[in-house]
Amino acid sequence: MSTQSGKARKPMSLRAKLNGFTVLNAFVGLAFVTSGYVYLTIQSEFQHVGQQALDVAEVVATMPQVIAAFHTKDPAAVIQPIAESVRKKTGAQFVVVGNMQLIRYSHPNPEQIGKHMVGDDNAEVLQGKPSISEAVGSLGLSVRGKAPIFDHGRQIGVVSVGYLVSSIWRRLP
Numbered sequence: 001m002s003t004q005s006g007k008a009r010k011p012m013s014l015r016a017k018l019n020g021f022t023v024l025n026a027f028v029g030l031a032f033v034t035s036g037y038v039y040l041t042i043q044s045e046f047q048h049v050g051q052q053a054l055d056v057a058e059v060v061a062t063m064p065q066v067i068a069a070f071h072t073k074d075p076a077a078v079i080q081p082i083a084e085s086v087r088k089k090t091g092a093q094f095v096v097v098g099n100m101q102l103i104r105y106s107h108p109n110p111e112q113i114g115k116h117m118v119g120d121d122n123a124e125v126l127q128g129k130p131s132i133s134e135a136v137g138s139l140g141l142s143v144r145g146k147a148p149i150f151d152h153g154r155q156i157g158v159v160s161v162g163y164l165v166s167s168i169w170r171r172l173p
Contacts, residue, residue: 045171046143049163050132054145056090057161058130061147066097069105070149070156076113079105093139093167096160097149100126105157112138117160121146125158134165141165 012020060066060083069078083095083106097106102117121133125146133144142162149157 045168046134049168050143050145052090052145053092053143053161053163054130054132054147056086056092056095057145057147057159060086060095060097060159060161061149066159067149067151067156070099070151075099076105080107080110080113082106084108090161091163092161093142093164094137094160094162096162097157098160099157100155102126102158107138109138117158119144119160122158125160126155128155137162139164143168 063082065082066079069075069082072078079097083097086092087095087108094108095106096104096117098104098117102122104113104115104117107113118137119133119135121131121135121144124131125148128148128150130145130147133146134141135144136142137144139162142164144160144162146158146160148155149159
């Protein structure tokens, strides 16, 4: 073997090859362990945020003032200030309350009140079942917790609480 300078290069010994292979193996193993740890950390954080969103949604869904507002002439006038207060206290990006036709009675952007809720993840909550999902809505991709609102055993609406995925990524270590 010769190099560019024309000098012959000594072949690598078996020991050097084994040492190189061992070091390479260690780095590959470390990369797998690190990527597994990162994956589990991210998955755990998203599950935690989803459960947090659902917990907040379930609290709002059982608030007597919210339930009573559904029987007023202008539910949004009562529900919007409550939802915004909860949103600010919990750090959620949105707390949206809607009726069974998914018409919003609250939204962080007041111009969205009276419009349809966005997302393809409403089937479960419209059947009276709480749910956690990731979906794209009017504010972007979010992790959401959804809870049904019941009045005397009859479902009258839904609550959707969400945290934007972009804000979850910023919180990761």
